[in-house]
Amino acid sequence: MRTTFKVDLRSDTVTKPSPEMIRFMTGAALGDDVYDEDPTVHELQELVAGLLGHEAGLFTPTGSMANLIAVRCHVQPGQEVLCDSSAHIVRAELGAHASLGGVTTRTWPMHSAGQLPGQLKAADVLDYVADKTSPYLVGTACVAVENTHNFAGGTIQDINELRLLKESLTGRQVAVHLDGARLWNAVASGAASLEDFGQTADSVQVCLSKGLGAPVGSVLVGSKSFIDQARVWRKRFGGGMRQIGLLAAAGIFAVKNHRAELVRDHAAAMGLAMRCNEVLPGSVDLGRVQTNMVMVRVPAADEVVRQCADVGLGAWALDSRTVRLVTHRDLSKEAIEWASDVLATTLTSLFSAEKCPESGR
Numbered sequence: 239m240r241t242t243f244k245v246d247l248r249s250d251t252v253t254k255p256s257p258e259m260i261r262f263m264t265g266a267a268l269g270d271d272v273y274d275e276d277p278t279v280h281e282l283q284e285l286v287a288g289l290l291g292h293e294a295g296l297f298t299p300t301g302s303m304a305n306l307i308a309v310r311c312h313v314q315p316g317q318e319v320l321c322d323s324s325a326h327i328v329r330a331e332l333g334a335h336a337s338l339g340g341v342t343t344r345t346w347p348m349h350s351a352g353q354l355p356g357q358l359k360a361a362d363v364l365d366y367v368a369d370k371t372s373p374y375l376v377g378t379a380c381v382a383v384e385n386t387h388n389f390a391g392g393t394i395q396d397i398n399e400l401r402l403l404k405e406s407l408t409g410r411q412v413a414v415h416l417d418g419a420r421l422w423n424a425v426a427s428g429a430a431s432l433e434d435f436g437q438t439a440d441s442v443q444v445c446l447s448k449g450l451g452a453p454v455g456s457v458l459v460g461s462k463s464f465i466d467q468a469r470v471w472r473k474r475f476g477g478g479m480r481q482i483g484l485l486a487a488a489g490i491f492a493v494k495n496h497r498a499e500l501v502r503d504h505a506a507a508m509g510l511a512m513r514c515n516e517v518l519p520g521s522v523d524l525g526r527v528q529t530n531m532v533m534v535r536v537p538a539a540d541e542v543v544r545q546c547a548d549v550g551l552g553a554w555a556l557d558s559r560t561v562r563l564v565t566h567r568d569l570s571k572e573a574i575e576w577a578s579d580v581l582a583t584t585l586t587s588l589f590s591a592e593k594c595p596e597s598g599r
């Protein structure tokens with residue numbers, strides 16, 4: 239498999255730490271974080287918890303582990319977490335919640351009537367919530383929401399639906415967990431503030447390693463007692479780390495310096511989307527391009543990915559008819575222009591014949 243691309247649009251996880259970030263990391267004060275004695279980790283956890291309006295935070299190696307810990311804290315073995323059918327939790331965490339947490343997962347359809355794919359309607363989700371005292375039905379202990387929605391193409395959740403969901407579940411002892419791997423992008427787009435989104439959930443995980451550009455890590459936030467419990471589960475899952483202030487410093491640097499720049503990634507994504515639509519009309523629904531992702535509908539996604547890879551452009555086939563493109567901070571203006579040209583050439587050479595059979599191609 240090819241390991242380097244000239245321009246990589248497979249994901250925003252591919253960014254590398256800048257020299258300034260590395261310099262900042264090397265100056266971090268360190269301690270043993272399993273003993274809770276790393277001052278830089280404390281600083282990161284307090285910074286992120288504060289931004290999201292929660293009491294406490296916990297640095298985790300990955301977003302997957304943060305989700306796993308959060309769900310396991312909210313859900314007892316045999317109970318269920320509800321999420322949508324294309325949620326990262328159910329599709330991209332390799333069954334961890336079942337195999338390591340003993341948790342059942344049940345899903346609502348990713349596409350609600352009247353909403354963009356990935357955007358939930360509180361009323362639809364509430365229909366799925368099951369009573370925990372039933373002697374035969376699995377009880378719902380947690381609802382997990384994804385914002386922005388990755389496999390739907392970076393779509394942003396409606397804050398009013400999230401508020402309605404949270405209010406409706408508050409008296410029912412059903413926790414809300416927000417998988418906010420790319421919550422930073424939703425906020426950068428102007429949808430709502432970090433604190434507003436944060437207040438719609440009992441726990442939130444945010445990734446530092448995606449668009450923000452840190453090399454590793456997520457922060458899970460919640461109440462003080464929730465985070466105390468989460469700390470135990472992090473160690474139990476093998477995620478207790480030692481002098482990780484070095485890595486937390488990268489997170490602090492990213493949170494402080496890189497959030498404002500996400501809007502550039504969003505503009506770049508829209509530019510790519512419009513170019514794809516120019517050469518293959520209707521291939522991108524521009525209404526779904528809300529953040530840094532573009533979903534391109536094509537007759538054969540694997541073919542597009544292969545041809546792009548041959549010339550050094552990284553893209554990803556989400557399914558047989560969808561190519562996902564993700565913009566990020568390591569792409570220069572020239573890189574985006576080059577990628578846009580490669581995509582235009584590829585889509586034209588592969589599919590224009592299907593649009594215009596008489597053109598002779």
Ligand SMILES: *Cc1c(COP(=O)(O)O)cnc(C)c1O
Pocket residue numbers: 299300301302303305326327384386387388417419420445447456
């Ligand atoms: C990336 C991602 C995660 C966590 O990913 P890790 O690679 O484990 O850090 C969780 N949820 C969503 C929606 C993601 O996109």
